Amino acid sequence: MLIERRWKKWVFFYIPLTVFVIGTLFPFYWMFVTAVRPDSELYRSWRAVNNAPFWTLHPTLEHFQDLMAKTTFPVWLWNTFFIAIVSTIISLFCGLLAGYALARLKFPMAGTLGTSIFVTYLVPPTLLFIPLADIIRNFQLGNTPWALILTYPTFLVPFCTWLLMGYFKTIPKELEECARIDGATRFGAMVRIIFPIAVPGILSAGIFAFTLSWNEFIYALIFLSSPERKTVPVGVVSELIRGDIYFWGQLMAGALLGSIPVALVYSFFVEYYVTGLTGSVKG
Amino acid sequence: MAQVLMKDLNKKYDEVHAVKDVNLHIRDKEFVVLVGPSGCGKSTTLRMVAGLEEITAGEISIGDRVVNDLPPKDRDIAMVFQNYALYPHMTVYDNMAFGLKMRKFPKLEIQKRVQDAAEILGIQELLKRKPRQLSGGQRQRVAVGRAIVRHPQVFLFDEPLSNLDAKLRVQMRVELKRLHDRLETTAIYVTHDQVEAMTLGDRVVVMKDGWVQQVGEPLELYGHPANRFVAGFIGSPAMNFIEVGIKDGGALWADTAGFRVKIPSDRTDRLKSYVGQPVTIGIRPEDLHPATGGDAPDSTFDAVVEVVEPLGSEILLDVKVGANSMVARVDPTVRVKVHEPIRLALNAERLHFFDKKSEVAI
Numbered sequence: 001m002l003i004e005r006r007w008k009k010w011v012f013f014y015i016p017l018t019v020f021v022i023g024t025l026f027p028f029y030w031m032f033v034t035a036v037r038p039d040s041e042l043y044r045s046w047r048a049v050n051n052a053p054f055w056t057l058h059p060t061l062e063h064f065q066d067l068m069a070k071t072t073f074p075v076w077l078w079n080t081f082f083i084a085i086v087s088t089i090i091s092l093f094c095g096l097l098a099g100y101a102l103a104r105l106k107f108p109m110a111g112t113l114g115t116s117i118f119v120t121y122l123v124p125p126t127l128l129f130i131p132l133a134d135i136i137r138n139f140q141l142g143n144t145p146w147a148l149i150l151t152y153p154t155f156l157v158p159f160c161t162w163l164l165m166g167y168f169k170t171i172p173k174e175l176e177e178c179a180r181i182d183g184a185t186r187f188g189a190m191v192r193i194i195f196p197i198a199v200p201g202i203l204s205a206g207i208f209a210f211t212l213s214w215n216e217f218i219y220a221l222i223f224l225s226s227p228e229r230k231t232v233p234v235g236v237v238s239e240l241i242r243g244d245i246y247f248w249g250q251l252m253a254g255a256l257l258g259s260i261p262v263a264l265v266y267s268f269f270v271e272y273y274v275t276g277l278t279g280s281v282k283g
Numbered sequence: 284m285a286q287v288l289m290k291d292l293n294k295k296y297d298e299v300h301a302v303k304d305v306n307l308h309i310r311d312k313e314f315v316v317l318v319g320p321s322g323c324g325k326s327t328t329l330r331m332v333a334g335l336e337e338i339t340a341g342e343i344s345i346g347d348r349v350v351n352d353l354p355p356k357d358r359d360i361a362m363v364f365q366n367y368a369l370y371p372h373m374t375v376y377d378n379m380a381f382g383l384k385m386r387k388f389p390k391l392e393i394q395k396r397v398q399d400a401a402e403i404l405g406i407q408e409l410l411k412r413k414p415r416q417l418s419g420g421q422r423q424r425v426a427v428g429r430a431i432v433r434h435p436q437v438f439l440f441d442e443p444l445s446n447l448d449a450k451l452r453v454q455m456r457v458e459l460k461r462l463h464d465r466l467e468t469t470a471i472y473v474t475h476d477q478v479e480a481m482t483l484g485d486r487v488v489v490m491k492d493g494w495v496q497q498v499g500e501p502l503e504l505y506g507h508p509a510n511r512f513v514a515g516f517i518g519s520p521a522m523n524f525i526e527v528g529i530k531d532g533g534a535l536w537a538d539t540a541g542f543r544v545k546i547p548s549d550r551t552d553r554l555k556s557y558v559g560q561p562v563t564i565g566i567r568p569e570d571l572h573p574a575t576g577g578d579a580p581d582s583t584f585d586a587v588v589e590v591v592e593p594l595g596s597e598i599l600l601d602v603k604v605g606a607n608s609m610v611a612r613v614d615p616t617v618r619v620k621v622h623e624p625i626r627l628a629l630n631a632e633r634l635h636f637f638d639k640k641s642e643v644a645i
């Protein structure tokens with residue numbers, strides 16, 4: 001019995017888990033190895049003598065130095081950060097109020113409105129960028145950070161609204177009713193009672209919104225043109241691939257540096273973010 | 284301190300008419316309990332008083348003010364909820380101080396009031412804890428404390444004891460009653476438990492399907508129920524009902540298969556018009572006892588014991604009388620066995636009669 005159970009545990013748990021972990025982490029490892037590998041190794045034929053594709057014996061930081069010195073990578077980093085933060089704040093603000101209204105207030109068409117907000121989230125950016133490009137041009141926002149700060153909420157607001165609406169629904173109504181009897185207005189009860197309780201939900205919505213805008217590609221590619229305006233995902237791809245020449249070392253160094261802030265944000269808030277998704281306050 | 288007046292109060296949701304023409308005058312310092320089965324409109328009525336539900340038609344006034352259009356915060360009321368509704372991110376102290384802070388009381392006054400309330404409820408040592416670190420009974424106390432620090436005009440209780448276990452419920456019930464005697468504040472209390480209603484209320488309002496069935500002091504409801512619903516709802520075990528015909532044979536007789544009882548002469552006036560018609564007769568379990576030589580033969584009948592429930596202080600007998608079942612509450616000294624016949628006598632002075640169709644007391 002015991003032996004059989006151990007055997008099953010390996011087959012159905014440890015082995016699949018190992019495969020999954022390797023499959024998830026290997027691209028990061030590959031990114032790292034490529035970023036620290038000297039050019040002489042990078043562009044060597046696979047059939048060359050002593051080719052070692054999975055590791056390097058001569059790690060170097062030259063790609064990082066090139067990235068910082070020869071491209072405007074630090075500027076891209078700042079652009080991405082600024083755009084992601086501002087659009088996250090805008091979307092969280094709208095999402096909080098809209099999510100609360102949809103979860104709590106009774107008004108005609110509330111259900112329909114909720115669903116239609118969700119439907120707008122399903123419209124793919126690859127379609128939406130066409131009308132948006134026209135709007136951006138009319139407002140003469142092209143090639144400015146505002147082109148992205150104002151378009152990212154088109155998918156961030158529905159997302160935040162839905163996540164927060166679900167979270168608000170798990171908070172017992174009586175808490176608010178009690179606060180209103182205790183002397184708060186509806187808005188006061190929302191700000192003093194509901195929002196503090198919803199902090200895990202708000203944080204996870206914020207983290208998601210930040211990550212989505214940080215990684216966004218299509219709008220950034222279309223609405224920004226000059227190199228010093230670009231964001232990390234677009235900048236790395238458009239400035240480090242020239243024709244058919246790929247600057248693999250710098251590309252991977254850029255990708256690695258670009259993914260660090262997101263990884264940091266997640267690891268700081270991971271606990272909040274899990275309770276934010278599973279919801280519910282036991283009080 | 285204030286009276287509460289409800290005039291022709293109605294509440295309609297889209298399709299449901301939840302509260303129908305409720306008229307109630309709750310006097311200053313009175314403890315009134317709304318009781319009824321779930322869905323009877325008692326909670327909705329309370330929530331309209333609180334201002335949490337809009338009033339479809341009618342008028343509510345607290346003190347001298349009509350409060351229909353006042354938001355909850357301006358009605359000067361405090362409410363205790365079934366699930367306690369403690370703010371989970373605040374300490375017990377902050378929970379209790381919240382209402383006072385919102386009303387901009389000076390800090391010292393807040394401290395004093397919270398301390399006083401905590402002392403009354405015996406929760407001084409819990410003030411620094413968060414709600415999740417408290418037991419159910421402790422949470423209940425904090426919820427009550429949060430209500431009493433405000434010194435409101437009216438307390439509203441929405442099934443506050445339902446989430447407690449049976450023993451704690453009895454204990455808290457006594458404490459609430461003591462608290463009301465001490466604070467002398469008008470209170471409206473909603474419950475589905477008729478024992479709670481009878482023990483707590485100065486007056487009890489029985490509701491069903493949105494209608495008020497009867498308003499009265501507990502013993503008045505018990506002794507003189509206005510209709511069959513109230514008669515069956517108040518009292519445990521419930522009143523026995525059997526359908527009988529009224530026969531005129533010199534005196535009036537209540538008569539059905541296996542059951543023939545003479546109706547006392549003081550009741551005949553009102554029952555005369557029912558001769559030849561069926562009516563429902565109601566007998567409280569304690570008005571039945573094993574017949575002895577002293578009982579008049581025209582108020583006794585034969586029954587067969589089906590179940591014996593010895594409770595210690597009394598014995599409940601489930602008996603079969605003809606085609607009807609009844610429960611009798613008898614002395615613990617009575618010795619009977621299942622399936623044995625027994626002759627029961629009833630206290631004819633305390634019979635209840637109800638019109639079969641309208642179910643109104645005759």
